[in-house]
Amino acid sequence: MLAVRNLEVVYDDVILVLRGVSLEVPEGKIVALLGANGAGKTTLLRAISGLLGVHEGEVTKGSITLDDEPIHRSNAARIVARGIKQVQEGRQIFAELTVEENLRVGAHTNIKHLKENLARVYGLFPVLRDRRKRTAGYLSGGEQQMLAMGRALMSDPSYLLLDEPSLGLAPLLVQQIRDLIVQINEQGTTVLLVEQNATMALSIAEHGYVMENGKIVMDKPARELLADEDIREFYLGLGAEGAVKSFRDVKHYKRRKRWLS
Amino acid sequence: MTTFLQAVAGGLGQGSVYALLALGFVIIYKSMRVVSFAQPAFMLAGALAVSFLAEALLGIPSPWGFFLALVLGAVGVALLGLGIERTVIRPMVGKPVFVIAIITLGIDIVVRLVANIFIGLDVRPVGDPWGLNSINLGGVQVQERHIVMLVTTVLLVAVLFSFFKYSRLGLAMRAASFNQETALAQGISVGTVFATSWAMAGALAAVAGTFQATGAGIDQNLWIIGLKALPAIILGGLDSLGGAVIGGFTVGLVESLVATYQGDFAPWLGQNFSVVSAYVVMLLVLLVRPYGLFGTKEVERV
Numbered sequence A: 001m002l003a004v005r006n007l008e009v010v011y012d013d014v015i016l017v018l019r020g021v022s023l024e025v026p027e028g029k030i031v032a033l034l035g036a037n038g039a040g041k042t043t044l045l046r047a048i049s050g051l052l053g054v055h056e057g058e059v060t061k062g063s064i065t066l067d068d069e070p071i072h073r074s075n076a077a078r079i080v081a082r083g084i085k086q087v088q089e090g091r092q093i094f095a096e097l098t099v100e101e102n103l104r105v106g107a108h109t110n111i112k113h114l115k116e117n118l119a120r121v122y123g124l125f126p127v128l129r130d131r132r133k134r135t136a137g138y139l140s141g142g143e144q145q146m147l148a149m150g151r152a153l154m155s156d157p158s159y160l161l162l163d164e165p166s167l168g169l170a171p172l173l174v175q176q177i178r179d180l181i182v183q184i185n186e187q188g189t190t191v192l193l194v195e196q197n198a199t200m201a202l203s204i205a206e207h208g209y210v211m212e213n214g215k216i217v218m219d220k221p222a223r224e225l226l227a228d229e230d231i232r233e234f235y236l237g238l239g240a241e242g243a244v245k246s247f248r249d250v251k252h253y254k255r256r257k258r259w260l261s
Numbered sequence B: 001m002t003t004f005l006q007a008v009a010g011g012l013g014q015g016s017v018y019a020l021l022a023l024g025f026v027i028i029y030k031s032m033r034v035v036s037f038a039q040p041a042f043m044l045a046g047a048l049a050v051s052f053l054a055e056a057l058l059g060i061p062s063p064w065g066f067f068l069a070l071v072l073g074a075v076g077v078a079l080l081g082l083g084i085e086r087t088v089i090r091p092m093v094g095k096p097v098f099v100i101a102i103i104t105l106g107i108d109i110v111v112r113l114v115a116n117i118f119i120g121l122d123v124r125p126v127g128d129p130w131g132l133n134s135i136n137l138g139g140v141q142v143q144e145r146h147i148v149m150l151v152t153t154v155l156l157v158a159v160l161f162s163f164f165k166y167s168r169l170g171l172a173m174r175a176a177s178f179n180q181e182t183a184l185a186q187g188i189s190v191g192t193v194f195a196t197s198w199a200m201a202g203a204l205a206a207v208a209g210t211f212q213a214t215g216a217g218i219d220q221n222l223w224i225i226g227l228k229a230l231p232a233i234i235l236g237g238l239d240s241l242g243g244a245v246i247g248g249f250t251v252g253l254v255e256s257l258v259a260t261y262q263g264d265f266a267p268w269l270g271q272n273f274s275v276v277s278a279y280v281v282m283l284l285v286l287l288v289r290p291y292g293l294f295g296t297k298e299v300e301r302v
């Protein structure tokens, strides 16, 4: 089990972004982490995968454990070697490399099983096999998301952390990505799914967390969260904030609206 | 025609030195986004190491003793580069690029000062078996050493390109160069990438320095040739390995052709114009393509 307890994260020594976050990802499950833009979801994933340092961030309190062993002081390479792999927000494929080179980079920590893992990834994403000699930068958005997920799977991780995989994709593609996540999970990979598309995430997750301003404000089985009228109403932006005041608020409102659509 | 071919042969031979040097600059630049000014010193240190090793290996039949000395010298300078990266450069990672560039300049000066002690004021032979001998290839006089330099460089470039295309570490280096955070997320150790790039640049500079010293020998000013790699990388683009090779050979060819023909066609430019000709071509290219012929547009210059 991957467990986050009472985690505090600070950027640039002063900006407190996570304020005592606790969360559990039991083996074999899909867990959803929801929340509006800026809530701290990406920061939590960075903390788990050891990528805070790149952003001048630091864990100042609390712990992250993998099967009861602390990992929040380990570096990224070590954490990947322990079987936790993150797919970053915005895909972040190596655009200059070919599709297959991207996948081989994903196999960096598990070069021994390159063949099997490549076969598995091409099985999950046949389109990547068709495009394997293509420069990755020329793939469509959906294909890039698949490449990013496939690249992560190339080391055969036990835990996959997905940061907004549906972002910017057409509804049909969102469906496809959703089904693929289920398939990956059925093949034995535990998934922590960060999403703004709450309906999509909760439809496949066992359990859901809602994060706001660096805190977990709700922690329930996914089914209950989906049915929770308070949540729907609050995240639709129709709560206490009142009337729309500025363009920024409008944007914010729209974003929240999309969040549950 | 013979004159022309002779100039081309000489240009390709000399261009090999520039290409090897430029590759080292580009490899470090791609991994750390820093132009390392320590390359000229590595070049000098390499030539010096090879000269001592070649002396020690005189028992081995020519030219194999010299080639063995070259390999050992390159490995030695690679280790030197590795050590310097680990102890001096790594602690500076995250500091402004400008600061790191200045530190590499300091490394260059220190390494050269130490090397100069061993060189002394005389010219030291590097121990190559070719000297300035030429052979006649279909009527064209070509220096033997230029043939060796060109062939070795072509082989090295082929090995290097396969390394970056097929090997696990080579791919990791390309990935880290493109996006460091995402490379980290794949479990790549960026420290290993930095260290490897310094070792490779050191080895390439050592070979370049040794080649430069064939024929004329090593003196304290050998490192100045290292500055010729700058027009080469700027021609090719700071972040392009292929560009470094083409840039290096272009500089060699331009110099050689200008040296051969300028006296006939443009004597008013004065003698020795060929020495600066590479810089003139570099300026002309920069006017048209500020990021070099093969470089990436966004790349900033240091």
Ligand SMILES: Nc1ncnc2c1ncn2[C@@H]1O[C@H](COP(=O)(O)OP(=O)(O)O)[C@@H](O)[C@H]1O
Residues within 6 Å of the ligand: A011, A012, A015, A017, A035, A036, A037, A038, A039, A040, A041, A042, A043, A044, A055, A056
């Ligand atoms: N590198 C950083 N330095 C300082 N603040 C940051 C940094 N990255 C994110 N933040 C801040 O942390 C908060 C949470 O960001 P993030 O984790 O990206 O949220 P989410 O992924 O939920 O949108 C935001 O207020 C954001 O501005």
Ligand SMILES: [Mg+2]
Residues within 6 Å of the ligand: A041, A042, A043, A089, A163
């Ligand atoms: Mg985010």
